[in-house]
Amino acid sequence: xxxxxxxVAGGSGLIGRALAAxxxxxxxxxxxxxxxxxxxxxxxxxxxxxxxGRTLGPWSxxxxxxxxxxxxxxxxxxxxxxxxxxxxxxxxxxxxxxxxLVAAVGxxxxxxxxxxxxxxxxxxxxxxxxxxxxxxxxxxxxLPELSVAWxxxxxxVETRGLRRVLLRTGIVLAREGGALxxxxxxxxxxxxxxxxxxxxxxxxxxxxxxxxxxxxxxDAASADGPYNxxxxxxxxxxxxxxxxxxxxxxxxxxxxxxxxxxxxxxxxAGMLLGGQRLQPRRLLEAGYRFRFPELEGALAxxxxxxxxxxxxxxxxxx
Numbered sequence: 001x002x003x004x005x006x007x008v009a010g011g012s013g014l015i016g017r018a019l020a021a022x023x024x025x026x027x028x029x030x031x032x033x034x035x036x037x038x039x040x041x042x043x044x045x046x047x048x049x050x051x052x053g054r055t056l057g058p059w060s061x062x063x064x065x066x067x068x069x070x071x072x073x074x075x076x077x078x079x080x081x082x083x084x085x086x087x088x089x090x091x092x093x094x095x096x097x098x099x100x101l102v103a104a105v106g107x108x109x110x111x112x113x114x115x116x117x118x119x120x121x122x123x124x125x126x127x128x129x130x131x132x133x134x135x136x137x138x139x140x141x142x143l144p145e146l147s148v149a150w151x152x153x154x155x156x157v158e159t160r161g162l163r164r165v166l167l168r169t170g171i172v173l174a175r176e177g178g179a180l181x182x183x184x185x186x187x188x189x190x191x192x193x194x195x196x197x198x199x200x201x202x203x204x205x206x207x208x209x210x211x212x213x214x215x216x217x218x219d220a221a222s223a224d225g226p227y228n229x230x231x232x233x234x235x236x237x238x239x240x241x242x243x244x245x246x247x248x249x250x251x252x253x254x255x256x257x258x259x260x261x262x263x264x265x266x267x268x269a270g271m272l273l274g275g276q277r278l279q280p281r282r283l284l285e286a287g288y289r290f291r292f293p294e295l296e297g298a299l300a301x302x303x304x305x306x307x308x309x310x311x312x313x314x315x316x317x318x
Contacts, residue, residue, distance in 0.1 A: 003027035005066040006218075009053075009101055010073035010118070011046070012036070014178045015169075018211050019070065020046045026215075031062045033073070053097040060104035063112065068218055069105070070116045071154070073097035077120070078179070082142070082267045091146055098153035105157050114163040116217060117154045121170045121203050121230060123147035126274025129201070133281035134168070134226045143271060151226075163224050165217050170203035170230035170278065172210050175302050184303065186254070187245050193254035198238030200275035203230040206292035206302065216288050228280045235295050237275070247299040 003026065011020045011032030024030045030046035035053050049059040053073055063069060074094040080086050098117065105111050124132055125139015138144045151166050158164055173180045186192040205213075210229055217223045235243065245252030262269040280288075292298040 003029075004068075005029040005031060005062065007031045007033065007062050007066050007069045007112075008046075009033040009051075009069065009071045009097060011070075012048075013072060013076075014174060014176065015172060015207075015210060016070075016072045018174070018176075018207055019072075019214055022211050022215065028067075031066070033059055033062075051100070053093060054100055056100060056103055056107070060107060063101070063104040064108040065110045066112045068114045068116065069101060069112050070118075070214065070218075071098055071101055072118045073101075074118065074150070077122075077143075078268065078271070081265055087142060091149065094146070094150045095153045098150065102154055102157055105160055105162065108160075111160045112162060114165065114218060115154060115157050116165045116167055116214060117151065119147050119151050119166050119168045119226070121168055121228065121276050121278055122271065123151070123168055123226075124276045124278070126200070126270065127276055129277055131277050131279065133279045134228055135281075141270065142267070163221070165223055166226040167214065167217070168226055168228050168230075169210065170205050170228070170276075172207055173204055173298055173302055174207035176207075180302060184244060184248065187241075187248050187250045187252065190250055191254045192241065192245055192250060193252050193256065194238045194241045195256050196237070196258040196273040198236060198241065198255070200237050200273055201234050201277040202237050202240050203228075203234050203276050203278040204240070204295065204298070205229055205231050206298040209290050209292055212291065213283060213288055216283075216286070220286055223286060225282075227282050227286075228278050229283070230278045230280050231290060231295070231298070232280055232284065232293050233295060234277055234279075240295065243295050243299055247296070247303050 006023050006028050008016050008020050010016050012034040020030045032046050032048045033051045051059040075089050122143030123138050125144040138148050171179050213229050241252045258273050
């Protein structure tokens with residue numbers, strides 16, 4: 001893609017910050033839409049526009065003439081217990097932001113060429129050992145219903161000539177935040193172990209591959225529809241726990257019973273005790289090459305001693 005303007009909604013989140021930095025380094029004009037712009041512009045070295053994630057405003061001028069829009073906006077899934085109020089926020093923060101972006105695209109005299117729409121592997125629900133790819137049907141329950149609604153909220157942009165790509169992202173492993181530091185903490189303290197039976201599958205992806213895959217799909221003129229952004233070697237929770245413990249040089253024997261997890265986090269426990277055995281079939285068929293296809297290499301890179309520079313995707317990975 002030519003070095004034009006790319007608008008990243010939700011660009012102040014974990015994935016958005018990494019993506020914005022990569023795009024800016026590649027020469028793109030990056031515009032981040034954020035509900036809280038304080039400090040974001042300096043941190044990202046990108047132009048930041050304040051929006052409410054619901055209604056059109058001055059920010060929508062950035063959509064007109066942009067090359068692409070990447071929609072990552074939405075409240076974090078695993079940050080809080082799923083009360084009814086929290087579930088409403090998870091839904092509205094995604095659907096209203098997507099509807100606002102679709103409205104801005106509709107109002108643009110020069111609409112973008114592509115919309116990359118965030119989604120999640122929660123689309124598939126908990127499927128046991130069934131090997132899944134993008135052809136699989138959605139599951140049932142809160143997360144699948146949320147993912148289906150999130151994807152559907154951007155239906156129709158194709159009528160303005162946009163290519164629409166759905167990013168069904170797994171658990172993104174990163175040094176800077178997200179799931180990995182939380183998962184690693186009990187192991188560092190010597191009390192880590194599998195969750196529940198440990199047989200549930202954990203679809204993961206290294207942050208370097210998450211960002212590089214998004215850039216790959218921005219550039220791939222024939223890419224549209226859903227793509228699983230997960231590494232090609234999923235691991236069970238048991239295997240993940242063993243590999244994480246070995247990488248940290250710590251034990252992995254303190255299994256967390258399912259009932260205890262349900263007491264601790266309520267309905268969210270279903271997400272932790274279930275999982276998806278996913279393959280990134282369409283991404284591989286499109287020619288994307290993973291920098292970190294195996295869990296052991298990914299964790300070794302991310303948990304390297306302090307002072308080691310985080311890996312960045314190289315030209316072969318883009």
